[in-house]
Amino acid sequence: MFLLINLATISLAIVALAIPPGIAMTRLRLVPGLALSLMLTAIVTFICYYWADRSIDLKLWWLGTDPAGFTFEEQLRTVAPKHRQIAQDLINARLGIGWALSAIFAVVFLATPYVFAAFATVRLVRRKRAKARMSGDPAA
Numbered sequence: 001m002f003l004l005i006n007l008a009t010i011s012l013a014i015v016a017l018a019i020p021p022g023i024a025m026t027r028l029r030l031v032p033g034l035a036l037s038l039m040l041t042a043i044v045t046f047i048c049y050y051w052a053d054r055s056i057d058l059k060l061w062w063l064g065t066d067p068a069g070f071t072f073e074e075q076l077r078t079v080a081p082k083h084r085q086i087a088q089d090l091i092n093a094r095l096g097i098g099w100a101l102s103a104i105f106a107v108v109f110l111a112t113p114y115v116f117a118a119f120a121t122v123r124l125v126r127r128k129r130a131k132a133r134m135s136g137d138p139a140a
Contacts, residue, residue: 002062005055012048016041016111020118034119041111049103056090063087 023037060067063083069075072088079087 002059005058009048009052009055012044012051016044016048017114019044020115021122024119024122030119030123034115037115037119038112041115042107045107045111046100046103049099049106053094053099056094060087060090063090065091 019040020037023033023040026033028036057067063086064078064080065075065087066078067075069077072091075091076084076087
């Protein structure tokens with residue numbers, strides 16, 4: 001169960017990383033390509049952060065925690081003794097800022113620079129290859 005949940009999370013992250021270079025390699029103009037890439041990356045980032053939060057809920061449900069419990073002891077009273085530490089670690093992982101604020105920070109500080117870097121890299125490589133073809137370099 002945990003493996004399937006973790007595989008889904010990793011798959012979403014790979015999709016989020018593949019969007020900007022994939023769009024940059026299309027023949028879209030710069031501004032529409034950047035806009036499309038930013039929108040799709042933001043959407044997938046929000047889905048990824050939402051899924052990460054929900055996957056903790058699924059894992060806690062699978063372990064048998066009581067979500068209505070107020071304290072750790074109340075939440076962990078129905079968990080098997082061998083799974084108590086895992087459940088407590090998952091409960092602690094939910095503390096802090098929520099998934100929505102984390103996703104906003106990720107889009108602003110991680111995804112946006114990544115999109116611009118992906119577009120700049122693809123454009124520079126294309127320009128270098130075009131110059132090499134014009135100069136008659138057979139390696140290009």
